[in-house]
Amino acid sequence: MHTIQVALNLNSYPIYIGNNILTSQEILVSHIHGHQVLIVTQKNIGHLYLKSIEKNLAGYQYDVLLLADGEQYKNVAEWQTIFTELLQKNHDRSTTLIALGGGVVGDITGFAAACYQRGVNYIQIPTTLVAQVDSAIGGKTGINHFLAKNMLGAFYQPQCVIADIDTLRTLPSRAYIAGLAEVIKYALICDAEFFSWLEKNSHLVVAKKPEALLHIITTCAAHKAAIVAEDERDQGGRRELLNFGHTFGHALEAMGAYQAVLHGEAVAIGMMMAAEISTFVNGLSAKDVERIRCLLTVCGLPVHLPKQLQPIELIALMKRDKKNKNGKIKLILLEAVGRANSQDSISEEGLVALMEKVRSNFL
Amino acid sequence: MHTIQVALNLNSYPIYIGNNILTSQEILVSHIHGHQVLIVTQKNIGHLYLKSIEKNLAGYQYDVLLLADGEQYKNVAEWQTIFTELLQKNHDRSTTLIALGGGVVGDITGFAAACYQRGVNYIQIPTTLVAQVDSAIGGKTGINHFLAKNMLGAFYQPQCVIADIDTLRTLPSRAYIAGLAEVIKYALICDAEFFSWLEKNSHLVVAKKPEALLHIITTCAAHKAAIVAEDERDQGGRRELLNFGHTFGHALEAMGAYQAVLHGEAVAIGMMMAAEISTFVNGLSAKDVERIRCLLTVCGLPVHLPKQLQPIELIALMKRDKKNKNGKIKLILLEAVGRANSQDSISEEGLVALMEKVRSNFL
Numbered sequence: 001m002h003t004i005q006v007a008l009n010l011n012s013y014p015i016y017i018g019n020n021i022l023t024s025q026e027i028l029v030s031h032i033h034g035h036q037v038l039i040v041t042q043k044n045i046g047h048l049y050l051k052s053i054e055k056n057l058a059g060y061q062y063d064v065l066l067l068a069d070g071e072q073y074k075n076v077a078e079w080q081t082i083f084t085e086l087l088q089k090n091h092d093r094s095t096t097l098i099a100l101g102g103g104v105v106g107d108i109t110g111f112a113a114a115c116y117q118r119g120v121n122y123i124q125i126p127t128t129l130v131a132q133v134d135s136a137i138g139g140k141t142g143i144n145h146f147l148a149k150n151m152l153g154a155f156y157q158p159q160c161v162i163a164d165i166d167t168l169r170t171l172p173s174r175a176y177i178a179g180l181a182e183v184i185k186y187a188l189i190c191d192a193e194f195f196s197w198l199e200k201n202s203h204l205v206v207a208k209k210p211e212a213l214l215h216i217i218t219t220c221a222a223h224k225a226a227i228v229a230e231d232e233r234d235q236g237g238r239r240e241l242l243n244f245g246h247t248f249g250h251a252l253e254a255m256g257a258y259q260a261v262l263h264g265e266a267v268a269i270g271m272m273m274a275a276e277i278s279t280f281v282n283g284l285s286a287k288d289v290e291r292i293r294c295l296l297t298v299c300g301l302p303v304h305l306p307k308q309l310q311p312i313e314l315i316a317l318m319k320r321d322k323k324n325k326n327g328k329i330k331l332i333l334l335e336a337v338g339r340a341n342s343q344d345s346i347s348e349e350g351l352v353a354l355m356e357k358v359r360s361n362f363l
Numbered sequence: 364m365h366t367i368q369v370a371l372n373l374n375s376y377p378i379y380i381g382n383n384i385l386t387s388q389e390i391l392v393s394h395i396h397g398h399q400v401l402i403v404t405q406k407n408i409g410h411l412y413l414k415s416i417e418k419n420l421a422g423y424q425y426d427v428l429l430l431a432d433g434e435q436y437k438n439v440a441e442w443q444t445i446f447t448e449l450l451q452k453n454h455d456r457s458t459t460l461i462a463l464g465g466g467v468v469g470d471i472t473g474f475a476a477a478c479y480q481r482g483v484n485y486i487q488i489p490t491t492l493v494a495q496v497d498s499a500i501g502g503k504t505g506i507n508h509f510l511a512k513n514m515l516g517a518f519y520q521p522q523c524v525i526a527d528i529d530t531l532r533t534l535p536s537r538a539y540i541a542g543l544a545e546v547i548k549y550a551l552i553c554d555a556e557f558f559s560w561l562e563k564n565s566h567l568v569v570a571k572k573p574e575a576l577l578h579i580i581t582t583c584a585a586h587k588a589a590i591v592a593e594d595e596r597d598q599g600g601r602r603e604l605l606n607f608g609h610t611f612g613h614a615l616e617a618m619g620a621y622q623a624v625l626h627g628e629a630v631a632i633g634m635m636m637a638a639e640i641s642t643f644v645n646g647l648s649a650k651d652v653e654r655i656r657c658l659l660t661v662c663g664l665p666v667h668l669p670k671q672l673q674p675i676e677l678i679a680l681m682k683r684d685k686k687n688k689n690g691k692i693k694l695i696l697l698e699a700v701g702r703a704n705s706q707d708s709i710s711e712e713g714l715v716a717l718m719e720k721v722r723s724n725f726l
Contacts, residue, residue: 076439080508087510092687115478117685118505118516119596142481145443147450153481154517233482322480324455 002218006137006225008232011157015137015221019210022049022125022164025056031123031159034094037062038086040109041100042069045127048170049100053125063089067105071253071263074104074144076152082112096121096159102128102175103135103263107153110141114156124158127167129179130264133186133220134242136161138228148320149250155233163221165213177300178264180205181245184295185271186220189241190227192338194219199291202298241340243323244332245271251317252306261302268301276358278333281343288337311355315348365581369500369588371595374520378500378584382573385412385488385527388419394486394522397457400425401449403472404463405432408490411533412463416488426452430468434616434626437467437507439515445475459484459522465491465538466498466626470516473504477519487521490530492542493627496549496583497605499524501591511683512613518596526584528576540663541627543568544608546579547658548634549586552604555701557582562654565661604703607695608634614680615669624665631664639721641696644706651700674718678711 001018016027037060039046039053046066054062065085067078086095099109099122106124113122126136142153168176183205187195197215198205204212224242231237248270253261261269275292278284296303315329323330329351330344346354364381379390400423402409402416409429417425428448430441449458462472462485469487476485489499505516531539546568550558560578561568567575587605594600611633616624624632638655641647659666681692692714693707709717 076443080439083508083515084510087508087514087683090682093685115505115515115517117514118503118518140481142478145446145450147447151450151480152446152478154478155481319453320450322456327453327455 002214004218004221004225006157007229008157011139011232013157013160015161015163015225017132017163017214017217017221018165019214020164020166021162022167023052023056027160027162028053028056028123032060032096033121034092034096035060036091036095037098038082038089038091038095039064039098039100040067040082040112041065041105042067044069045101045105049125049127049167053098053100061089063091067101067108069104071104071144074108075146076143079108079112079143082109083116086116091116091120093117093120096123098123098125099136099158100125100127101131102126103131106131106136107141107150108143110139110156110158111143111153114141114154119156121159122156124161126161126163128171129168129176129217130182132163132165132168132217133179134182134224136163137221137224139232140234148317149254150322151320163217165210165217168208168213174262176208177206178262178268180299181264181268181271181296181301183216183220184292184299184301185242185244185267186223188271188292188334188337189244189332189340190223190338191219192336195291195295195337199295202295206299240323240330240342241332243330244334244340245274247318247321247323247329247331248273248314250321251314254317254320255306255309255314265302268296268303269305272296272303273305273355273358274331274333276361277331277354278335280354280357281346282333282335282341284334284336288334291337305359311352311359314355315351365577367581367584367588369520370592371520374502374595376520376523378524378526378588380495380526380577380580380584381528382577383527383529384525385530386415386419390523390525391416391419391486395423395459396484397455397459398423399454399458400461401445401452401454401458402427402461402463403430403445403468403475404428405430405468407432408464408468412488412490412530416461416463424452426454430464430471432467434467434507437471438509439506442471442475442506445472446479449479454479454483456480456483459486461486461488462499462521463488463490464494465489466494469494469499470504470513471506473502473519473521474506474516477504477517482519484522487524489524489526491534492531492539492580493545495526495528495531495580496542497545497587499526500584500587502595503597511680512617513685526580528573528580531571531576537625539571540569541625541631543662544627544631544634544659544664546583547655547662548605548607548630549583551634551655551697551700552607552695552703553586553701554582555699558654558658558700562658565658569662603693603705604695606693607697607703608637610681610684610692610694611636611677613684614677617680617683618669618672618677628665631659631666632668635659635666636668636718636721637694637696639724640694640717641698643717643720644709645696645698645704647697647699651697654700668722674715674722677718678714
């Protein structure tokens with residue numbers, strides 16, 4: 001088992017990464033401080049792991065709530081069911097919520113923990129790749145508004161993150177592949193050596209070999225922990241680089257009303273667009289663009305834009321991005337594989353022109 | 364004008380108290396850091412004060428949202444209308460929300476500011492007595508759940524509080540009187556001298572004489588600021604004393620489904636109950652109980668329980684109080700006028716017995 005510390009002033013916490021650690025009573029119980037627990041999960045995930053967790057909770061009042069499955073349910077209505085459950089079962093301020101599942105469960109549950117009685121403890125047990133390498137770490141919690149993604153939320157840190165790589169074995173292939181987009185993102189923005197490693201070992205990664213899983217999750221979690229420690233509240237420091245591929249990606253997701261495309265798939269296409277635009281804005285080499293396209297492709301990720309896409313429509317959605325300031329769209333672009341920067345000087349017209357220019361490379 | 368500083372580590376801010384200060388551009392603009400503003404208010408209040416504020420916002424993008432009026436609208440649906448407005452008008456993370464109104468507007472707006480894009484700035488302009496002396500200060504924001512009051516929320520501090528005592532002139536008499544319950548609460552829990560002042564000057568207070576208003580609001584705001592500074596997140600320090608009268612009060616409000624009784628009225632009855640129980644538990648003198656009953660009465664506040672009230676029913680609702688821990692009901696009781704303490708050792712049966720005992724004094 002590897003342990004990575006997220007070093008924050010008042011809210012430091014460990015990320016545990018390993019095989020079959022979800023069953024460890026020692027880890028779990030050491031992060032529960034009251035006598036009440038609410039496990040929030042989804043039917044398919046609960047079916048697989050609830051028993052292992054529940055057997056460690058003898059002596060606690062524990063309740064279980066199943067959320068509906070899917071990004072379209074990351075909404076206020078589903079979030080409210082958590083409060084109803086907590087109140088009906090008389091959970092007080094000393095309760096601990098456990099988010100058992102992927103990014104949707106983690107985000108909703110974390111945000112509910114942030115708001116229940118103005119804040120209770122919670123633990124993240126991510127069971128998807130994207131949650132283990134990204135969304136469960138760093139305290140970004142939230143839900144979607146019907147007009148835009150992740151618009152309601154809080155920065156709220158968990159007591160710990162328990163990333164059990166065994167849970168990835170049962171993860172549907174499409175969801176696993178989508179998670180690789182976030183893995184490749186870390187390599188692209190800050191770790192050229194890791195990118196080379198991924199190029200050489202993509203077959204092991206795609207085949208979910210345990211040593212490969214442990215390596216990619218530990219590497220990504222360490223990057224995320226370091227970046228979060230520098231900039232807990234995402235105030236324009238290095239943390240904004242994590243948004244690489246996401247400005248385009250969120251807009252693509254919004255177009256499909258959160259259903260047609262998985263988050264990681266949208267991010268993969270978004271990273272490709274950002275890379276293509278980076279050749280014009282940052283002088284990213286054509287060779288690097290091809291390396292990126294190639295790695296995304298061998299991992300099974302999409303690199304093509306929806307055919308009917310209108311740049312102007314996409315830009316309208318990009319303007320809703322939380323990173324924007326004073327009406328300017330902020331883009332994270334690449335200087336090279338392993339090095340990113342932030343740009344907010346490109347005008348809307350300039351961006352339309354750039355998108356039209358690179359468009360043919362996608363169709 | 365008086366200025367009181369709420370001294371918090373990272374989030375210190377001033378409370379301005381004075382005559383006609385709502386019209387001051389200097390105060391308002393010095394606390395707005397972006398170029399966008401959303402004023403959240405209610406029809407009746409907006410009608411009176413919006414123009415004065417809007418004239419100070421030339422050069423800003425400002426939008427106005429009117430919320431429904433009443434504690435029963437302090438709910439998720441109304442809270443969401445703020446996000447819809449912000450998104451439809453493309454407000455970004457640098458926006459500032461202005462809460463113009465009473466406790467309901469302040470609590471909903473503050474909680475929306477806490478959650479919009481994981482946190483934007485906001486300013487409190489309280490226009491009721493209870494908001495000026497209590498709810499607008501200290502960063503407690505939130506909304507009600509249909510099962511219990513104030514169950515969803517955040518600790519989130521404003522940029523400043525602008526308490527204009529002129530706004531109390533147009534406040535309906537019943538709402539003003541209800542606010543006096545919170546004023547008397549401060550005197551009871553920590554300021555015996557202020558209690559004596561209120562006894563001597565209740566006629567000036569009830570008549571809303573400007574000097575009396577300035578004195579009571581400044582005194583209460585200073586107490587609240589000092590208490591909040593000691594215990595920003597209400598973690599069992601002196602801040603819990605502010606709950607005096609509220610454990611009973613919230614339960615009484617919940618019985619009326621937030622409509623029959625005003626918050627301050629419920630608190631007045633709750634303080635009377637707590638005082639009566641304090642004679643048995645803390646040896647509070649009968650003379651002090653009578654002083655309290657007398658001051659509440661001359662101020663026009665209710666001191667009688669609803670006739671049909673069943674102690675056991677009230678206790679069931681009290682068990683939902685956020686201050687409770689490990690299933691025990693926490694009560695704030697008086698040792699004397701000006702001195703309170705916290706009790707969580709009284710059993711449920713003991714509390715039923717105490718309530719039955721004191722009940723006849725109320726009917």
